[in-house]
Structure formats: C-alpha cells, structure tokens
Amino acid sequence: MDLELNEELRFHFDNEVEKYKRAGMREDAARRRARLVFGGHQQVKEDCQDARGISFLETTTQDVRYSLRAMRKNPGFFSIAALTLALGIGASIAVFSLVNTILLKPLPYPNANRVVMLWREGPLAGVGDMPWAPGEYSVLARAATAFQNLGAFKKDSFNLTGASSPELLEGVRASAGLFPALGVSPLLGRTFTAEEDQPGYDHVTVLSNRLWQSRFGGDTGIVGKIIDLNGYPYTVIGVMPKSFTFPNQDGIPPILDLPKETQLWVPLALPVAPKGANELGVIGQLKSNGTLGMVVQDMNVTERSLEEHIPQEKGWSSRVVLLTQQTVTDARRPLLLLLGAVSVVLLIACANVAGLTLNRSLGRRRELTLRGALGAGRSRLVRQLMTESLLLAFVGGIMGILFGEASLYLVKHFGPDSIPHLHETGLDLRLIGFALGITLITGLLFGLAPAVGATRMNMVEALKEGGQRSVGSATAPRIRNALLIAQVAMALVLVVASGLLVRTFYSMLRSDAGFDVARIVTFELPLPTSKYADTGRMAQLYQQVLLRLQSVPGVRSAGFASVVPMGGAPDGTVIRMPEHPTTKRSEQPYANYSFASPGYFATMGTPLLRGRDFSDADTLNSVPVVIISSSMAKKYFHGEDPVGKQVGVATTKIPVRTIIGVVANIKHASLREEPDPEMFVPYTQNEIKVWPSMQTMQFAVRSRTDQTAIAESVRQAVHAVDPDLPVAKFATLATLVDRSMTADRFSMLLVGSFGVLALILASIGMYGVISYSVMQRTPEIGVRIALGAQRTQIFVMILRQASRLAVSGIAIGLIAALGATRLMTRFLYGVQPADPITFAVVSLLLASVAFLACYVPARKAMKVDPMIALRYE
Incomplete structure (x- = not known):
C-alpha cells in the first residue's frame, strides 16, 4: 500500500509539472511551482494515510507495543489491576452462565416455543395453578381446537421386582399425546399409541436412559422384554434419550408432587367417564399457525363446555403458560438477585481499577505533557491511555474466564438440585461473546475517566521543575474521591444484602418447625395395587410393619403419616364445619388432609397442645375422630377451644369427625413456610376409600443411639412382613431438613461471597487512594512537621480525610440499601428489609475496614522526615 501510494503521488506531481511546462515555464521553475501548489510529499502522504486508515492501524500497533512494555516495566500495578478485574469479570461470567443456561437457553425440544402448560384457577382467593381433574381433562381433550397435540400426566410410583432386590421407581403416568406434544423421539423403540392409552391395554412402559443404564446395563435388546411393576408384567417398548426426563420437579409447582427425576413412563389410560381429584398436569403443542x-x-x-358437563366448574378458569417460562419460574428471582449482586461487584472492580489507573496516569503527567508539547493531540493521548486500559481489560478478561470456569465447577458440584439444568452450565459461543463484551465495556468503564482527566492539565505549569508532583488537574482528586465513595457505597449495599440473607438463614434455623430432628430416620413404604387394593388390607400391613419397627432393638418409638416433614406436599381439601357454616363458595375453608398413626406425633416430637393422641381404639367401628393443627384452630375457631367440635370434608356424604386434639404446626416443605391449616385422620378410619390414597405411607423411626446404625434392622423388619416391599427414600430427618434449605444456603453463600469480595475490593481501593494522597502530600507534610506540627496531628489529619470519604460512602450506601433491600422481601424470613441491626452492624463493619485500610498510610505519614520531604521541592 505504501509503494502504491508513492507511485500515485508521483504521478499526480508529474502531471502538475507537465501542466506548468506546457504553459511555457522551464523545468526547474515548473517543478518549484508544482511543489508550492501540490504541498510537501510527506505531508500529503500522511494525509492520504489518515484518510485510508493506515495511520490509525500504525499508531494503534505502536500503542499496543508501548502498553506491553509498560506492563513489563511495572508488573506489580498491572498484576493487581488484572487480578481485580479477573475477580469481577470471572464472577460475572459464572453468574451469566447460570442465567444463560436456565433462563435464556431454549429447552431441548424441537417445538419448545409452541409448547404450553395449562393450569386451573379456582374461585377461592389464593387457589391458583391447580392441576386438572381427569373429568376436566377429558372434556378439554374433546373441546379444545387450538392444539396440535395435547398430553396429560401425573406422578406414580412402581415397585420393580425380579431377580434382584425390590426397588421403588419414581415414574409418570402419561397420555399418548405427551411425547408428540414435546416433539421428542425415543432413543430405542417407540412411545405409546392411542390404543395403548386405554384401560386394559396399558401394560407397556418407556424407560429413562439412566434407568436403562443402571438397572439393565444399557441392554440394546431391552425393547420387547417383560419387567414386573407393582406385581404386573409390563412390556418395555422404548428408551428415551439421555437429556429427556420430563416431567420432573424443575420449575413445576409442588402441588403436582412430581419426581425429582422421572425413571419411566406408563400410559395414563383414563376410563371413558373418568373421576378423581385434581392431580393431572396438562401440556399442549400449539398448531403451526397458533398463538x-x-x-x-x-x-x-x-x-363453557366444562361448565355444561361439570356444573361445579362454574367460577373456575384456565391459565396458559409457555413451558419455557414455566420451567424457570422458581429459579428466575434467585438468579436475578445473583445477577444484581455480581453487577455491583463488577462496578466496584471497575471503580477500583479506575482509581489505580488514575493515580498512575497522574504520576505520568510530565510524560504526557512532553508528548503534548511535541505535537500529540488530546485525542491521541486519550487513545494511548485507552489502549492500555483495553489491553489490561483483555488480560483481566482472559484470567476472568479461567476464574469463571473454576467458579462454575464449584457451583455445579455444590449448588442445589432445585436449580433446573444446573449441571448443563459451561462455556459456549454465547458465553464467550458475553465475556468479550463485558471485557470491552469494563475497559471503557475504568479507562475513560482517568484518560480524559489525565490529559486536562496546564502544559506550561506541568513542565516546570517539580510540576509533576505539585501541579495537576483540579478535577483529578474529585474523580478519585468520587470513585472511592462509589466503591464504599456499593460495597455497603451488597454487604447489607448479604447480612439480611445470613439473618434469614439464622431465623430459619431457630424457627419452630413443629418437630425434633434428633435421631430420626424416615422412609417411604409404597404398596403395589395388585396385592394391596383394599384399604383394610393396607391398614393391616402398616400396623404389622409398625409393630415390627417398635420391637427393633434401639428403637425408642415409631409412627407413620401420609407425608413426613420435608417429605413432600400433603393433600388438601375443602372442609365444612357444622358450627361455622359458610354460604359463599369463595369463603369455604380449606385445609391439608393427612393420615397418621398412633404415636406419630410423639415420634416426631410434635407437641400435643390440647386433647389426646390417636389410640388403637380409634377404628372404623368407633366415633370418627380428627386432630387439627394450631393454625387451623386459630384460623377457623377464633380463640374457642376446638376439642369436642366437629369438622369434615366438604361432601355431606361423609360424616363429620370429632376433634380430639390440637398439635403444633408442622412445616412440610421449608423452614421458611407459614404452615397451612391441617387435619390428621387415624389411618384406621379411612372413610373416603379412594382419596387421599393410602397406597404409600412415610414412616418415622426415633432411635436411642445413632440413627444410621438401625438402617439394616429397619429393612429386615419391613421384609419380615412382606419381602417384596421396597424400603424407599431412606434418610435421616436432619438430611431432609438440610436438603430443604439448599436453595437458601446457596443464595446466602453466593451473595455473601460477593459481599466479602466487594468489601475486600473497597478496602483495597481506599488503601490505594489514601496511600497515593499521602505520597502527593509528602512535601506539605514535611513543611507542617518542620513548622512544629505533632506527628499525632498528622496521623489524625490523614484519618480525618479518609473518614470523610468513608462516611460519605456509608451515608450514600445506606440510602441506596434502603431502596435496594425492598426488592429482596421475597428472599427474607424473620427479618425486615430495613432491619436496623443489620444496617448498624454493616455500617460499623465497613467503618472498621475503612479505618484499617487507612491506618497504614496514616502511620506512614507520621514517619515522614521533613528534611527528606523538603528535598522534593
């Protein structure tokens, strides 16, 4: 390009010479006149290069080489700055990877953007996102016309028996339209046909990939083989891909009580006139032109069709949610909280590096002034400094990617299972693009203000002797102090948020859960319908198992219920109270409904507040009885003693029950929940027969010694009654409680880590600013000492300067925190967003950290030798 430009300029110059020669001028005169008119060859050449962008490329290359030399000459500064950026960028990359995988990445279904989930909305206040009843779904399948495919599903458990020990499998009963609605094909075999989704033809199953690998060794000839489920033979017709586990708990409301991971699917097989409770999840695939x-x-x-066929549906409605939104509902807010926290950390890192860069650029004023005096324009100097900033950001970005990958590794291994698709997080093109973008933005954020500030100076004064120390931009200290105040304010907001989450976690641990976790083991006992279809036989089996468990050496007590604490969501029902009748349907009382055995409350350590516990005398031939929770007594009996009063399910076909006792509230899903009204019925008095089901009960055993030591004895006691029954979900109650807190612990640890990181970065920034200020004021300090100032006065002066900045940052941070913490209300428990204790403690903590960060520079200022200091001038 340079050679072509020289030839082109020579061509134009020669043409100009020829023009003057034709006008009658001599050769030498024509050349002189052409040079005067055409201009200097090198000047014209540079103008052409600027127009073509060649000079920009050349000077940029020079700036990069100069920046690399500067990094080699001052490795300490660049290492600290790059590490600071790496921490901010790495944390941002880790959080964005979670956001990308969970919120932005499409579901692994071909038609995910056209798949919706349907819910029922009840007329009662707060009754929303209800599953569908079988009769409702039957009408929906006939009447709805907007769907290309429609599928329904519900959870079910299956006892797998055969050559090895019995095993409980968590599965799903799904209609034939479920797999076509999702657009997923099996890895082996096929899925259900419409004929197989009929009663009597439904003994076929599709296996999950994990079950196929773990139980059947990945046998490629599994299709067509017979396995025994719940005592019935089922033919394996297909195996799903590894990535397919729908439906499971990810993002689905707990009212459906879906498996953590679905292990197999069997046909739903609804009868022609289906009946039953609301327990079906429904998804539909929109038609290609549907919206x-x-x-x-x-x-x-x-x-309208539902109201015609089912009159009691009047007042109900439906809600439609895209499946892509449904599966991230519960994870969205915690991720947005983390995204906000990591954004604050990144801003603090940028402000920190901006302060360091500004201090360094002010120390280079003489160099920059000389460059300006030699002809470099302000834009050229800004570009040089911005090149250094972007190069530093690039190095920090590379280190940040490595730091982010390490952080993701820890998050994937220690994060809660409740976060959907957590283990799918990792680097991809979108994440790399985010890393490059945030690196560029970071470089601009921390580099622009110092670059502009460093070039606004009095060139004449800066060139004077000592000017590099005594003279500078008047705005530079203000920029530096503003950056420091911003760091302190943002750090306070983040540390306050961390403190509120820590107090929330502490409040959850101290809350009254209604049970005692000490030395309790729990397990689930599912009964196969082929062998235990009668509720009387179920009750007899449970009683025999309970007697066996109570006789096991080392067992203090045992009991069982429909759901033990942290073992799942209990069933609920509309209730009636003859002494407190309601006429409005919207005011009908509602309560959880569970079966329980005698001794269950004593085993769980749940206090009996009034009345008596169940006894063996409570049978089908005795007076129907019920025990209610204290929240139910408080809500529906308004301070009256409920013992002796009556309550029952909504239908008048079933007699009401007499309340014989009141127990403390029991938390079922989380320690942060507010317990709903609950009623417990003795398992020997199951008058409903069908719902709620007694097919599965959860046992609790309190031991006298280490609870894990009785595990084998418990299994032997169960198998002594029926050797084909699997002892499923065996765990200590303490483990179940700990699992229920993983999401809260995860949020607390991550936000707390960001808070600690912000505190460290802010303290480093304050130390750097005060240290540089002391260095700048060394001559002044020397003069003060020479004139008689005491060294303690110098110490106090420096601390006073630092305290003004710290107090300003804390004050601004408190105001910002008052607004920011209101957005955290959903994450808090037992503590208010504007908790005065947290605000006071964090303010004192930040003030203490600021004092420690300023103590060393202040001590250094005390030791200034006035003779040496005055030599600066």
Whole structure:
C-alpha cells in the first residue's frame, strides 16, 4: 500500500509539472511551482494515510507495543489491576452462565416455543395453578381446537421386582399425546399409541436412559422384554434419550408432587367417564399457525363446555403458560438477585481499577505533557491511555474466564438440585461473546475517566521543575474521591444484602418447625395395587410393619403419616364445619388432609397442645375422630377451644369427625413456610376409600443411639412382613431438613461471597487512594512537621480525610440499601428489609475496614522526615 501510494503521488506531481511546462515555464521553475501548489510529499502522504486508515492501524500497533512494555516495566500495578478485574469479570461470567443456561437457553425440544402448560384457577382467593381433574381433562381433550397435540400426566410410583432386590421407581403416568406434544423421539423403540392409552391395554412402559443404564446395563435388546411393576408384567417398548426426563420437579409447582427425576413412563389410560381429584398436569403443542392469544380464546370456549358437563366448574378458569417460562419460574428471582449482586461487584472492580489507573496516569503527567508539547493531540493521548486500559481489560478478561470456569465447577458440584439444568452450565459461543463484551465495556468503564482527566492539565505549569508532583488537574482528586465513595457505597449495599440473607438463614434455623430432628430416620413404604387394593388390607400391613419397627432393638418409638416433614406436599381439601357454616363458595375453608398413626406425633416430637393422641381404639367401628393443627384452630375457631367440635370434608356424604386434639404446626416443605391449616385422620378410619390414597405411607423411626446404625434392622423388619416391599427414600430427618434449605444456603453463600469480595475490593481501593494522597502530600507534610506540627496531628489529619470519604460512602450506601433491600422481601424470613441491626452492624463493619485500610498510610505519614520531604521541592 505504501509503494502504491508513492507511485500515485508521483504521478499526480508529474502531471502538475507537465501542466506548468506546457504553459511555457522551464523545468526547474515548473517543478518549484508544482511543489508550492501540490504541498510537501510527506505531508500529503500522511494525509492520504489518515484518510485510508493506515495511520490509525500504525499508531494503534505502536500503542499496543508501548502498553506491553509498560506492563513489563511495572508488573506489580498491572498484576493487581488484572487480578481485580479477573475477580469481577470471572464472577460475572459464572453468574451469566447460570442465567444463560436456565433462563435464556431454549429447552431441548424441537417445538419448545409452541409448547404450553395449562393450569386451573379456582374461585377461592389464593387457589391458583391447580392441576386438572381427569373429568376436566377429558372434556378439554374433546373441546379444545387450538392444539396440535395435547398430553396429560401425573406422578406414580412402581415397585420393580425380579431377580434382584425390590426397588421403588419414581415414574409418570402419561397420555399418548405427551411425547408428540414435546416433539421428542425415543432413543430405542417407540412411545405409546392411542390404543395403548386405554384401560386394559396399558401394560407397556418407556424407560429413562439412566434407568436403562443402571438397572439393565444399557441392554440394546431391552425393547420387547417383560419387567414386573407393582406385581404386573409390563412390556418395555422404548428408551428415551439421555437429556429427556420430563416431567420432573424443575420449575413445576409442588402441588403436582412430581419426581425429582422421572425413571419411566406408563400410559395414563383414563376410563371413558373418568373421576378423581385434581392431580393431572396438562401440556399442549400449539398448531403451526397458533398463538397464545388464540389459545386463550379457545380456552374461553372450552370453559363453557366444562361448565355444561361439570356444573361445579362454574367460577373456575384456565391459565396458559409457555413451558419455557414455566420451567424457570422458581429459579428466575434467585438468579436475578445473583445477577444484581455480581453487577455491583463488577462496578466496584471497575471503580477500583479506575482509581489505580488514575493515580498512575497522574504520576505520568510530565510524560504526557512532553508528548503534548511535541505535537500529540488530546485525542491521541486519550487513545494511548485507552489502549492500555483495553489491553489490561483483555488480560483481566482472559484470567476472568479461567476464574469463571473454576467458579462454575464449584457451583455445579455444590449448588442445589432445585436449580433446573444446573449441571448443563459451561462455556459456549454465547458465553464467550458475553465475556468479550463485558471485557470491552469494563475497559471503557475504568479507562475513560482517568484518560480524559489525565490529559486536562496546564502544559506550561506541568513542565516546570517539580510540576509533576505539585501541579495537576483540579478535577483529578474529585474523580478519585468520587470513585472511592462509589466503591464504599456499593460495597455497603451488597454487604447489607448479604447480612439480611445470613439473618434469614439464622431465623430459619431457630424457627419452630413443629418437630425434633434428633435421631430420626424416615422412609417411604409404597404398596403395589395388585396385592394391596383394599384399604383394610393396607391398614393391616402398616400396623404389622409398625409393630415390627417398635420391637427393633434401639428403637425408642415409631409412627407413620401420609407425608413426613420435608417429605413432600400433603393433600388438601375443602372442609365444612357444622358450627361455622359458610354460604359463599369463595369463603369455604380449606385445609391439608393427612393420615397418621398412633404415636406419630410423639415420634416426631410434635407437641400435643390440647386433647389426646390417636389410640388403637380409634377404628372404623368407633366415633370418627380428627386432630387439627394450631393454625387451623386459630384460623377457623377464633380463640374457642376446638376439642369436642366437629369438622369434615366438604361432601355431606361423609360424616363429620370429632376433634380430639390440637398439635403444633408442622412445616412440610421449608423452614421458611407459614404452615397451612391441617387435619390428621387415624389411618384406621379411612372413610373416603379412594382419596387421599393410602397406597404409600412415610414412616418415622426415633432411635436411642445413632440413627444410621438401625438402617439394616429397619429393612429386615419391613421384609419380615412382606419381602417384596421396597424400603424407599431412606434418610435421616436432619438430611431432609438440610436438603430443604439448599436453595437458601446457596443464595446466602453466593451473595455473601460477593459481599466479602466487594468489601475486600473497597478496602483495597481506599488503601490505594489514601496511600497515593499521602505520597502527593509528602512535601506539605514535611513543611507542617518542620513548622512544629505533632506527628499525632498528622496521623489524625490523614484519618480525618479518609473518614470523610468513608462516611460519605456509608451515608450514600445506606440510602441506596434502603431502596435496594425492598426488592429482596421475597428472599427474607424473620427479618425486615430495613432491619436496623443489620444496617448498624454493616455500617460499623465497613467503618472498621475503612479505618484499617487507612491506618497504614496514616502511620506512614507520621514517619515522614521533613528534611527528606523538603528535598522534593
């Protein structure tokens, strides 16, 4: 390009010479006149290069080489700055990877953007996102026209028996339309046909990939083989891909009580006139030209059909949610909280590095002034400094990617299982693009202000002797102090948020859960319908197992219930109270409904507040009795003694029960929940027969010694009654409680880590600013000491300067925290967003950290030798 440019300029110059020669001028005169008109060859050449962008490339290359030399000459500064950026960028990359995988990455289904989930909305206040009843789904399947495929599903458990020990498998009963609605094909074999989704033809199953690998060794000839489920032979017709586990708990409300991971699917096989409770999840695939608006209109028409066929559906409605939104509902807010926290950390890192860069650029004023005096324009100097900043950001970005990968490794291994797709996080093109983008933005953020500030100086004064120390931009100290105040304020906001989450976790641990976790083991005992279809036989089996467990050496007590604490969500029902009748349907009382055995509350350590416990005398031939929770007594009996009063399920076909006792509230899902009203019925008095089911009970055993030592004895006691029954979900109650707190612990640890990181970065920034200020004021300090100032006065002066900055940052941070913490209300328990104790403690903590960060520079200022200091001038 340079050679071509020289030839082109020579061509134009020669043409100019020829023009003057034709006008009658001599050769030498023509050349002189052409040079005057055409201009200097090198000047014109540089102008052309600027127009073509060649000079920009050349000077940029020079700036990069100069920046690399500067990094080699001052490795300490660049190492600290790059490490600071790496921490901020790495944390941002780790959190964005979670956001990308969970919120932004599409579901692994071909038609995920056209798959919706349907819910029922009840007329009662707060009754929303309810599953569908079988009768409702039957009407929906006939009346809805906006769907290309429609599928329903519900959880079910299956006892797998055969050559090896019995095993409980968590599965799903799904209609034939479920797999087509998701657009997923099996790895081996096929899925259900419409004929197989009929009663009597439904003994086929599709296995999950993990079950196929773990139980059947990945046998490629598994299709067509017979396995025994719940005492019935089932034919394996397919195996799903490794990535397919739908439906499971990810993002689905706990009312459906889905498996943590689905291990197999069997046909739903609803009868022609289906009956039953609301327990079906429903998904639909929109037609190719369908929209959510069309679905909503179609559902309005379907509602009228539901009311015609099922009169009690009057007042109910449907809600449509995209599956991509449904599966991230519970994880969205914690991730947004983490994204906000890591953004604050990144801003603090940028402010920190900006302060360091500004201090360094002010120390280079003489160099920059000389460059300006030699002809470099302000834009050229800014570009040079910005090149250094971007190069530093690039190094920090590379280190940040490595740090982010290490952070993701820890998050994937120690993060809660409740976060969907957590183990799928990792580097991809979108994440690399985010890393490059955030690196560029970071470089601009921390580099622009110092670059502009460092070039605004009095060139004449800066060139004077000592000017590099005594003279500088008047705005530079203000920029530096503003950056420091911003760091302190942002750090306080983040540390306050961390403190509130720590106090929340502490409050959860100290809350009254209604049970005692000490030395309790729990397990689930599912009964196969082929062998235990009668509730009387179920009750007899449970009683025999309970007697066996109570006789095991080392067992203090044992009991069982429909659901033990942290073992799942209990069933619920509308109730009636003859002494407190309600006429409005919207005011009908509602309560959880569970079976329990005598001794269950004593085993769990749940206090009996009034009345008596169940006894063996409570049978089908005795007076129907019930025990209620204290929240139910408080809500529905308004301070009256409920013992002796009556309560029952909504239908008048079933007699009411007499309340014989009141127990403390029991938390079922989380220590942060507010317990709902709950009623417990003795398992020997199951008058409903069908719902709630007694097919599965959860046992609790309190031991006298280490609870893990009785595990084998418990299994032997169960198998002594029926050797084909699997002892499923065996765990200590303490483990179940700990699992229920993993999401809260995860948020607390991550936000707390960001808070600690912000505190460290802010303290480093304050130390750097005060240290540089002391260095700048060394001559002044020397003069003060020479004129008689005491060294303690110098110490106090420096601390006073630092305290003004710290107090300003803390004050601004408190105001910002008052607004920011209100957005955290959903994450808090037992503590208010504007908790005065947390705000006071964090303020004192930050003030103490600021004092420690300023103590060393202040001590250094005390030791200034006035003779040496005055030599600076």
